[in-house]
């Protein structure tokens with residue numbers, strides 16, 4: 001995946017340089033990363049200083065952060081970096097039980113409930129929620145209701161069906177839709193955002209959909225302009241490889257942001273995240 005993304009990026013840069021095609025400058029402003037992880041696999045390769053240095057060098061000034069286990073997020077926060085603000089979400093995953101089973105484990109759910117009540121985190125996420133399995137659980141629906149009652153956020157990795165179920169179970173939910181559904185097309189994302197005022201999304205893993213060798217996708221461009229207040233970029237550093245790739249992931253995001261009107265790019269690059277989480 002990394003090699004392919006690198007290839008696309010180099011191909012795009014070459015194309016723009018050689019043919020002078022719509023060579024919009026990459027976005028240069030500060031960033032808010034709406035989808036960061038600092039999970040156990042990364043700890044021995046990128047210690048907290050190295051991880052925060054990568055964010056700092058990329059001008060990432062805030063990051064919605066979660067990790068497997070939560071200790072990773074706590075380690076980053078403990079550094080109290082002078083320029084990089086960590087906005088913590090609680091992820092009820094452990095190395096032994098993650099995306100496929102967290103919702104079946106009583107201890108994980110006990111811990112999630114306790115974390116929400118303690119309000120040391122800004123919400124629950126990133127959690128994998130499937131409409132046909134996870135949302136059938138009365139305990140999960142109760143947890144999501146409580147998250148909403150407390151005014152906290154949930155960041156689900158879900159298709160639009162599960163997001164619809166979340167709003168059905170807890171209409172006051174504040175949802176940061178991970179990857180904007182990962183594979184849901186702009187038409188569906190747009191309809192969801194028209195319908196739900198409290199729906200925002202990070203765009204991690206969507207770079208290759210937003211921009212191709214032909215330039216920015218017109219359907220994505222129209223969506224990002226129409227709902228400019230709802231989107232954030234995201235790096236999704238779930239693996240060690242993604243941490244190695246962090247600078248190039250950020251460059252890819254800067255490149256497609258550079259194709260948007262400046263006021264739209266500013267919102268998606270940093271203003272939306274900063275507004276939602278009160279950073280400025």
Ligand SMILES: [Zn+2]
Pocket residue numbers: 035037126178236238
């Ligand atoms: Zn993720």
